Amino acid sequence: xNNIGIIISVVIIVLGLLWLAIRSLTGREVERRIIFLFMGxxxxxxxxxxxxxxxxxxxxxRNIFNKIESLPAGSRILISFDYGPSMAPEVEPMSNAFxxxxxxxxxxxxxxxxxxxxxxxxxxxxxxxxxxxxxDKIDGVDYINIGYKAxxxxxxxxxxxxxxxxxxxxxxxxxxxxxxIFKGIKSLRDMDLMISVGGGFPGVKEWVLFAADPGxxxxxxxxxxxxxxxxxxxxxxxxxxxxxxxxxxxxxxxEIKKHYPRFADMPTPGIKMMGPQTLAHxxxxxxxxxxxxxxxxxxxxxxxx
Amino acid sequence: MKRNIPxxxxxxxxxxxxxxxxxxxxxxxxxxxxxxxxxxxxxAFFLGGGNLLRIHSDKxxxxxxxxxxxxxxxxxxxxxxxxxxxxxxxxxGIAADVAAPGSLFQLMYxxxxxxxxxxxxxxxxxxxxxxxxxxxxxxNIDATILLVASFIILLGRTPLGMYATGWIPESFSILxxxxxxIWIMVSPNLAGQRAIMIGIALGVVSMxxxxxxxxxxxxxxxxxx
Numbered sequence: 104x105n106n107i108g109i110i111i112s113v114v115i116i117v118l119g120l121l122w123l124a125i126r127s128l129t130g131r132e133v134e135r136r137i138i139f140l141f142m143g144x145x146x147x148x149x150x151x152x153x154x155x156x157x158x159x160x161x162x163x164x165r166n167i168f169n170k171i172e173s174l175p176a177g178s179r180i181l182i183s184f185d186y187g188p189s190m191a192p193e194v195e196p197m198s199n200a201f202x203x204x205x206x207x208x209x210x211x212x213x214x215x216x217x218x219x220x221x222x223x224x225x226x227x228x229x230x231x232x233x234x235x236x237x238x239d240k241i242d243g244v245d246y247i248n249i250g251y252k253a254x255x256x257x258x259x260x261x262x263x264x265x266x267x268x269x270x271x272x273x274x275x276x277x278x279x280x281x282x283x284i285f286k287g288i289k290s291l292r293d294m295d296l297m298i299s300v301g302g303g304f305p306g307v308k309e310w311v312l313f314a315a316d317p318g319x320x321x322x323x324x325x326x327x328x329x330x331x332x333x334x335x336x337x338x339x340x341x342x343x344x345x346x347x348x349x350x351x352x353x354x355x356x357x358e359i360k361k362h363y364p365r366f367a368d369m370p371t372p373g374i375k376m377m378g379p380q381t382l383a384h385x386x387x388x389x390x391x392x393x394x395x396x397x398x399x400x401x402x403x404x405x406x407x408x
Numbered sequence: 409m410k411r412n413i414p415x416x417x418x419x420x421x422x423x424x425x426x427x428x429x430x431x432x433x434x435x436x437x438x439x440x441x442x443x444x445x446x447x448x449x450x451x452a453f454f455l456g457g458g459n460l461l462r463i464h465s466d467k468x469x470x471x472x473x474x475x476x477x478x479x480x481x482x483x484x485x486x487x488x489x490x491x492x493x494x495x496x497x498x499x500x501g502i503a504a505d506v507a508a509p510g511s512l513f514q515l516m517y518x519x520x521x522x523x524x525x526x527x528x529x530x531x532x533x534x535x536x537x538x539x540x541x542x543x544x545x546x547x548n549i550d551a552t553i554l555l556v557a558s559f560i561i562l563l564g565r566t567p568l569g570m571y572a573t574g575w576i577p578e579s580f581s582i583l584x585x586x587x588x589x590i591w592i593m594v595s596p597n598l599a600g601q602r603a604i605m606i607g608i609a610l611g612v613v614s615m616x617x618x619x620x621x622x623x624x625x626x627x628x629x630x631x632x633x
Contacts, residue, residue, distance in 0.1 A: 139534045156571075163590060255449065335598055391559075
């Protein structure tokens with residue numbers, strides 16, 4: 104089914120693009136709705152035929168995986184949900200992969216968010232990932248969700264010296280002094296690794312400026328592809344690694360599957376979404392070529408008179 | 409008086425926050441001011457919500473163009489606000505997490521807000537394709553360099569980049585397309601981004617000094633003197 108799907112998809116798209124390329128030789132432009140049609144096909148056919156590709160982690164992704172692997176069991180990892188529903192399809196696979204990996208390695212996971220919309224998404228992660236896949240992990244002992252507080256980078260400015268000045272309780276109203284996971288934690292400086300998943304403001308950049316750099320705390324990031332270029336200047340000194348877009352998520356998922364047989368059947372939305380992304384990128388490239396063909400032939404036509 | 413008090417507050421807070429970075433005795437005051445900031449930030453929600461209701465209620469009252477959308481906005485806002493504020497259908501009651509599974513707030517978030525947000529974002533793919541078709545034309549050398557870089561990035565962000573160049577030995581791995589894409593990100597992109605960031609930082613420093621010293625007063629709703 105997978106092979107037939109690939110063949111059908113490729114034949115439909117290639118024939119269509121060839122026809123457009125031949126048309127462009129006369130200097131004719133392609134209408135916007137034709138581009139939309141091809142893009143629609145490119146993103147839907149791989150989903151219909153379940154077209155997936157194998158992934159190999161690049162160093163910028165592997166660094167985060169290796170960092171979580173190298174920390175001794177019981178280390179404290181803070182994951183911040185700095186995104187909303189619009190960005191969730193792209194970055195949620197990252198936060199889910201970080202949670203899976205951290206808990207499988209026996210680390211303590213603290214979930215929070217600098218975005219108001221992040222609290223519902225972290226609650227969803229607890230419900231959909233932690234509770235069904237790690238039934239032995241206890242809330243308040245192995246993981247905790249402390250939720251969202253208003254103030255953007257102001258929140259980081261406070262919790263870098265004292266968590267309890269900003270967070271007295273977790274999302275369920277349980278006092279942080281009474282939970283085992285927060286024993287010995289005063290501030291962000293007591294974290295072994297912080298991970299910000301997002302792509303807007305406040306996000307990875309604010310975590311670098313107001314927490315990781317002043318506190319000298321290891322920070323990793325996961326961001327939407329459109330924001331990733333703005334975070335690369337911080338790699339590798341202020342950011343130990345960065346998952347850029349769905350490709351980063353897919354690479355991380357492939358690393359987890361490779362090293363943890365228990366996750367062989369885990370849902371891998373990142374890898375699944377790489378099919379549509381690959382075809383969509385090829386379509387964009389094809390249209391850039393077609394655009395240039397029609398540009399040059401139209402120019403020549405004009406010169407020839 | 410109306411002008412001098414806010415200018416004095418800005419001067420004191422700004423100066424203390426700067427000093428708190430360099431002088432440990434002032435650090436505590438810097439923390440306290442950060443907490444004040446976080447408390448004030450909460451009031452932005454009241455202002456935002458109030459403003460949204462005022463503008464859309466006015467639009468409905470005057471039956472301006474597309475006032476029907478304003479009805480949807482106001483009803484959606486009030487419904488979601490009530491679901492979160494009174495924790496309707498929340499299995500844990502009023503003390504539980506607002507986003508507890510099964511609560512009306514979380515149901516609306518998961519089944520309405522989430523798919524709507526994702527749909528809007530997904531539309532970007534179509535507009536990016538259309539924009540790329542029109543914008544990436546090899547009109548001159550600069551545009552051609554941009555075009556080549558875009559091809560490497562586009563291919564490098566797919567598994568095809570590795571399939572096509574994975575055979576290149578490790579000692580020349582920089583020539584593998586995914587690694588070339590990363591090189592573009594961490595070298596030329598980094599240089600450009602850092603220049604922009606340093607420029608912005610200098611601008612922020614200059615504007616902050618103007619605010620602290622009371623030279624810039626437009627935030628008070630008055631022209632600079």
